[in-house]
Amino acid sequence: MNMRVSSRTIFETGMNQLSSLQSQLSRTQQQLSTGRRVLTAADDPVASARALEVTQSKEMNDQFKINRQNARASMSHVDLALGTTGDLIKDIKTLIVNAGNPAQTQKDRDALVIELEGRFNDLMAQANTADGNGNFLFSGYRLNTQPFTQTPGGAVYSGDQGLRELQAGSGRQLAISASGAEVFEGALTGNGTFETKADPANKGRGGSGVISPGSVTDITKLTGHQYTLTFSVVPATPGVPAQTSYTVLDATTGVPVTPAPVPYKSGEAISFDGIQFDVKGDVADQDVFTVEPSKQQSLFTTVRDLITAMKTAGDGPYARADLTNKLNNANQNIDNALDNVLSVRAKMGAGLKELDYLDDAGDGVDIQYQTTLSQLIEIDPVVAISMFTQQQMTLEAAQKSYKNISGLSLFNYI
Known part of the structure; x- marks a missing residue:
């Protein structure tokens, strides 16, 4: 049985087929240019949904990386200030030893007092250190409040006990600051008991x-x-x-x-x-x-008491005994203050070390996320190029055949 095909059907069928082939070729070309297999959610709904979850996790991991960079900057500022504070305390210990020299006269001690006043002011400067944004390092949560104000008996603390923290990982928050009360007022007097x-x-x-x-x-x-x-x-x-x-x-x-x-x-x-x-x-x-x-005593109170003792010591065996008692007490308290500062600095150092580990872990997780995304939505270039070449040849063949078929007419044989 013969079936008659009208010219209109031939044209419509040919155009539809060419349009379909051109769409396929265009889609493959887009995949090659973007490197993505999944261009829209309709291409692969399951892969698209999974890729969205992985993308969100990857962006969160990127934010953790930024947080760690900010944490490292803040903790480095604190560590530097604590290091300088420790050096100043060691200088004060040296001055105490010099003041205890039996050969020292009151005039000699007066000269040492001038140095002690300088160390006191240097300690105040470190305690009131601010970061690059103008936020005080040792004021707790009260970033814009100067932590310490000098008083006749030492200094008064105006900050709070808060420790600022940043989310450095999916399950880890790190303290990026230290309270001024902990650093400068946390040491015990005497032998600690x-x-x-x-x-x-x-x-x-x-x-x-x-x-x-x-x-x-x-x-x-x-x-x-x-x-x-x-x-x-x-x-x-x-x-x-x-x-x-x-x-x-x-x-x-x-x-x-x-x-x-x-x-x-x-x-x-x-x-x-x-x-x-x-x-x-x-x-x-x-x-x-x-x-x-023993009780907690401010480092500034200890230094101020030491300055007063050296100023008013006087000369003579009884005065020297009184000064020796006060120097021994001050030396013990200064040792405790130094140990306290070193302890806080050790915490900062441990935090900075942990940031290195978290960076390594974060980089590893980022690679995993990128690999998963690649498997879900990216295209294999070799397969895509082969498909593109095949689709291109198919389209060219279809175009030539359409041209030949559309040119058939009985009038060509009359």
């Missing part, structure tokens, strides 16, 4: 006793109480040497720790309630030494 002091009035009584910082001998016996050590001196009489003894009173409870006076021997250990220390030198009648629990 208790603090020994000489009564300033000992100087006027003619006593030259020097008390040691002491140590803990039994932590289970510690009471956390305040104690008063009072000396009694019975003057010598013909044939009888002077007798010196001491009593210890628990100033918190008012109960004597030593029911009877204990004979005093210079440098001999004095122990009670889990603590131990000694007193060296010649003590005067009614000389007093105190023991109290």
Whole structure:
């Protein structure tokens, strides 16, 4: 059975086929030019949805990378300020040692005081350091508030306890700042458990006793109480040497720790309630030494007290003993302040090191995301070029055949 095909059908069928082939060729050309297999969601709905999820995760990972860059900049500022602060504290320790030299006169100490004033001002400058954006490093959350203001007794802190944090990874937040209270006011006095002091009035009584910082001998016996050590001196009489003894009173409870006076021997250990220390030198009648629990003290208060002690020390054996007690106390507190600053700096260093690890992990995750996206939406160039060449040849053949078919007519044979 023969079927008659009209000229209109031939033209319409040929045009539709050419249009379809041209669309396919154009789409392949777009894939080659963009490098993407999936141009629209309709091309592969499942791959498109998955690619959107991966793209969002990749963009979040990119943001974490930016956060880490900002965190590194802020933490580097803090680390630099802490390093300088540590160097200044070491300079102050050197000045304390110089001030304790027996050959030093009051004029010599006055010269050291001038240097100490300079170190004090340098410490204030470090405590009030700001970053490149004008935000104070050690003010906690109060970025625009100057952390420390100088006072006659040291400095007052106007910031808060907050630690600014940044999301450095999908499951990690890092502190990028340090509180001024933690850095400059977080050190304990004395040996960290208790603090020994000489009564300033000992100087006027003619006593030259020097008390040691002491140590803990039994932590289970510690009471956390305040104690008063009072000396009694019975003057010598013909044939009888002077007798010196001491009593210890628990100033918190008012109960004597030593029911009877204990004979005093210079440098001999004095122990009670889990603590131990000694007193060296010649003590005067009614000389007093105190023991109290360690407390947090501002570095600026420590330096200011040291400056006052050196200014008012004077000369003479009793004045030197009083100064030695104050220098020992200041030296212990300065050591604690240095340890505290180094501890905070160690935290910053650990954070900077962790940023390096997070950067490496982030780069690895980024490669994984990029690989997944490539597998989902990118096209294989070899396959695409082969397809493009094939589609191009098919279109050219279709165009030639359409030209020949559309030229057929019975009038050509009349």
